[in-house]
Amino acid sequence: MGGGRFLENKSKVIETTDANYESGQAGQTFIGKIKYALGPGILAILTWLGAGDLVTSAVAGADYGYGLMWILAMSLLLRFLIVNVMSRFQLANTKGLTILEGYGRIHPIFGYFLFIYALIMGHLFNSYMISGAGEIISTLLGINQPFIGSMIVVGLVFLLVGRNIYNTIEGVMKIFLALLTLAFVFLALSTSPDYGQIISGTIGFKIPADEGGYGxxxxxxxxxxxxxxxxxxxxxxxxxxxxGWTTPGHLKLQRNDLLFSIIVCIVINLAIWIVGAEILRPNGIRIESIDDLAQALQLTLGRTGWLIFYLGTFAILFASIVGKSTGYPRLVTDAFYVINKKRRDKYDGDYNKDPMSKWVMIFVLFMPIVWSIPGMPGFISLTIGVNALNIIGFPVIAIGLLIISNRKDLMGKYRNSWFENVCLVLATVLAIWSAYELAISYIL
Structure with missing residues (x-):
């Protein structure tokens, strides 16, 4: 990404103002303006709303009602804050650095950590997604062979990524995803949820007693x-x-776009949570497999609901596998460029030219299939476990972000507000406490 940086000298950084943006867009059609304004937010929603959100929200609702709702509310707030600070750094830092290059400016150890961490997590994320997609293929085809289903999924992703036909397939996947989202929202509204309990759970700030299959x-x-x-x-x-949003003048546009994506995330996560709390929990259904999740839609919408669930969930998993298999090679390669600047210069910072990214893609896509071998943990257990492991890297990410976003030589007037700094500090403390409690409870 080094090849795409703008001029290092602060006085030469081009700051596109909101007025420039409005005048530049004046000649566009109304639809064109809408597409311009909502671009990255749509992509962010498709990237964030993977199996992790679906499984954790459903399990939390089914096992604990609304007792853990405050965790979701706090996490969504932190996501908005963290991504907004990351985006502001990339748009407004005076050296034209990418976010990973910013971390590298603190100390080389951040580059090494992010390189190793991204490589491991890319593998683990795809492990449960490939496992879940394989289970769905096995169910839909009626073959009762999830491992074979996983191999089919990996083969399809490998053959389709980067080809024109994938754009058509992706469009179909989005339709299935939209149907699943609408089904969950419809079910959530039709259950007449207990809004008092939702509010109570959102401000509860306590961990309930263990129930169900997961603490x-x-x-x-x-x-x-x-x-x-x-x-x-x-x-x-x-x-x-x-x-094409690369200057400080895009900050307001970026912030509104991010806010839109977070609101959509809130609606979808809340709908899934309500379905777990109001449909699965009263019926005594504990989520131990993907079939248990399907019962939420099947109980109320019959066979049609069952089919919508499996097709929509497959769309989520397949799109996420493609996203991780193409996005993580870029992330890992960029992190390596922070460590090895000679390699970055050799390929002009273009990961597409670097064979390393192709090897990373092969590793991230093909190696996780070992987790689908019979006898390995199932899809739900893998999803819960892998997302819990994310907490290990959270303190490093938060501390690094706190440092680079407050450096006057990099951010100038765009440094963090006191509120953002307080939230990042609290997020760091929360992550360290969570990792410690998790280790005490399940490892030590």
Whole structure:
């Protein structure tokens, strides 16, 4: 990404103002303006709303009602704050640095950490997504062979990524995803949820007693990892650059776009949570497999609901596998460029030219299939466990962000507000406490 940086001298940085933006867009059609204004936010929603959100929200609702709702509310707030600070750094820093290059300016150890962490988490994220997609293929085809289903999924992704036909397939996937989202929202509204309990759970600030197959602390930490602490939050600045939002003048546009995506995330996560609390929990259904999740729609919408669930969930998983298999090679390669500047210069900072990114893609896509071998943990367990592991890297990410976003030589007048700094400090403390409690409860 080094090849795309703008001029280092602060006085030469071009700051496009809102007035410039409005005048530049004056000649566009209304639809054109809408597309311009909502670009990266749509991509962010598709990137963030993966199996992690679906499983953690459903499990939390089914096992604990609304007792852990405050964790979701806090995590979504932290996601907005963290991604907004990351985006502001990339748009407004005076050296034209990417977010990963900013971390590298603190100390080389951040580059090494992010390189290793992104490589491991890319593998683990795809492990449960490939496992879940394989289970769905196995169910839909009636073959009762999830491992074969996983191999089919990996083969399809490998053959389709980068080809024109994938754009058509992606369009179909979005239709299935939209149907699943509408189904969950419809079910959530039709259950007449207890809004008093929702409010009480949102301001409860306590961990309930353990119920179901997963402890309350594990579920809580998994929610934090899936939403606030996910390394996938690093992907959003890439979307900004691809959209052409590269200057401080795009800050307001970026912030409104991000707010839109967070609101959509709130609606979808809340709908899934309500379905778990109002349909699965009263019927005594504990989510131990993907089939248990399907019962929420099947109980109320019959066979049609069952089919919508499996097709929509497959769309989420397949799109996420493609996203992780193409996005993480870029993230890992960029992190390596922070460590090895000679390699970055050799390929002009273009990961597409670097064979390393192709090897990373192969590793991230093909190696996770080992988790689908019979006898390995199932899809739900993998999802909860992997997202809980996100908490390990959260303190490093938060501390690094706190440092680079407050450096006067990099950010000038765009440094953090006191509120943002307080939230980042609290997020760091929360992550360290969560990791410690998790280790005490499940490891030590």
């Amino acid at each position: 309350a602390l594990l579920v809580a930490v998994s929610i934090i990892g899936a939403v606030a602490g996910s390394i996938s939050n690093f992907v959003h600045p890439y979307f900004l650059k691809e959209k």
